[in-house]
Amino acid sequence: MLTTASVPDRDKVTYWNNAVSRTLVPMTVAPRDDGPFDGRIATYRLGYLQVSTMEADAERFTRTPALIARSSEALVAVGLQVSGTATFIQDGRRAKVVAGDLVVYDTTRPYSFDYPRRFATHVFQLPRHVLGVADSDIRQVTGSAISTGDGFGAMLHPFLATLAASTDGYPPAIADRLAGNVVDLFATLIAERSHPGGTNPDTARSHLLMRVRNHINQNLGDPDLSPESIARTHRISVRYLHRLFQGEGTTVGRLIQQRRLEECGRELARRGRTTPTVSAVAQRWGFVSPAHFSRAFRGAYGVSPREWHNLRTTQDGALPTAVTSLPGGVPKTAADARGAGRQAAGLPPFRG
Template sequence: MSQVLTTASVPEGEQVACWRDAVGRALVPMTVVPRGAGPFDGRITTSDLGHLRVSTLEADAARISRTPSLIARSPEAFLTVGIQVSGTATLTQDGRRAQVREGDLLVCDSTRPYSLAHPERFATHVFRLPRPALGVPDADLRRITGTAIGTADGFGTVLLPFLASLAASAHSYSPALGSRLAGSVVDLVGALVAERTRQAGPDQDGTRAHLVRRVRDHIDRNLGDPALSPEAIAGAHRISVRYLHRLFEGQGITVGRLVQQRRLEECARELARHGRTNPTVSAVARRWGFVSPTHFSRAFRTAYGVPPSEWRGPRASAAAPGA
């Protein structure tokens, strides 16, 4: 079922504010500056397909912007994929400026500032999808933001007609089918990103290796946080959990196992130290992110062959990780 909002019945002095609020609810909070004085006419139709939101915007000439202050107040990570149905626009993001013509596709990332200047009345279909659902690195996403993609541009020949058709019929699908279609859109947009990344000739192995190093450094810096999990790690790096696991397929260890292994190593080091006052086993476990003493003791014994209470003395010092 679609929701429709129009400024037609709104008093003239409140039309721009009404339109700004409608755009903010459908997409992300934006500033709106009309091109001319007088009445402002806008209409927005919105439908939800699973985690995908499909909107059609028709409005008078205006400049809409996603500013740093709005990002700070509403930091939700969305990717918006638009199809220019009529009119033109100038898109600016990530240091690039693109002229968007009728029939072109454009991509914007809500976590970084961007603006769209419409010099005349326009209509556009906009697909809003959670950015983490794509499961691609931030560096790859930046290759398609601030650009215009036409039907003659590689994968655009497939994606554009599909999205245009879906936008026209988004209100007619059942929730189950809508969720499946949302997954298809995510996969197709991911394929577009992959195509653009290959065209740019990046060092894919180098990019993955760099991201793996960043993830490992993040884990080491946050071992004491009991909430450190694959979900938290993926969120901190703005990638999906699925992509995070894929990154570690060639590492010989899962992300969850790596976190536990590094925690155990630090616990073993600390327990093996000699000093005037030795911390209790439970204090060491808590310091390195273990919540349950029973779980810690069992995991430690599995890894080192003895319970943590016995992991002291010369033998333990010699066997401690990094000794």
């Protein structure tokens, strides 16, 4: 709890400005009245979610580009007006906020709150990247007041009010789970407001999924390609990234390995004057350990990378011994062996 109660009158405004900027994000605070200023702000953490309750005299908050440049982290905030009113401005839109209303704002773009008289509000802040919502969707929601009289807002209001009042500590596992639930609720709120009537939320998901797949294909050679790096690049949480792939029949990690193995198999099958080494091919497509690559390749295709290369490039019918002993019976001829090897490797039979 930070309060101006014990601060000398001449220092109250400076103290309050610093308290708000440290607790939330850097802002300019200007009281609207000339008398002694009174304000208090209480904050606690719930995993990566910060929950703050602020009560103060009439004032104006302004978040300018210069102040934004001082911030190291992109945050999205949801405010729940408890008492009093406010005029909220962001992205060229102005909204009158009354008790019970919700507002969504992005701390990476300028905004202001003007409170004409004493007020109280709850503020929920979370890192922008964990939300898993397109920037275009957030921009459609900012600068407007969301009523909690009906719709999804009516369901969200009591939950947020209870959460703001629950200042008792939670075990880390419970806190993280609660924070994850809040993220899902905020993402749903933004989706509902940015796609009225439920129009095309799946389209946005499909576009994001396509961008993720393209990113994977373009960065297969990067050994640091991982769910964490992909989520960071697309400004979404790892949790939301995994949710994107729930209906795809695979996981992000498996897709990365599958695509790397496909490219390795394609390169090892090329005929040419120079034969690339297995370790060179593996490294070129993001495998750090040749031994791990060989195990993964054999698990996927039933033959080793070298055997695969020989099967795809041999001209004279000669096959390594390991291939002639593949499951499915002992081949009688070299042609039979080639066919058995291709079948085990997941390739169509030879033609002609």
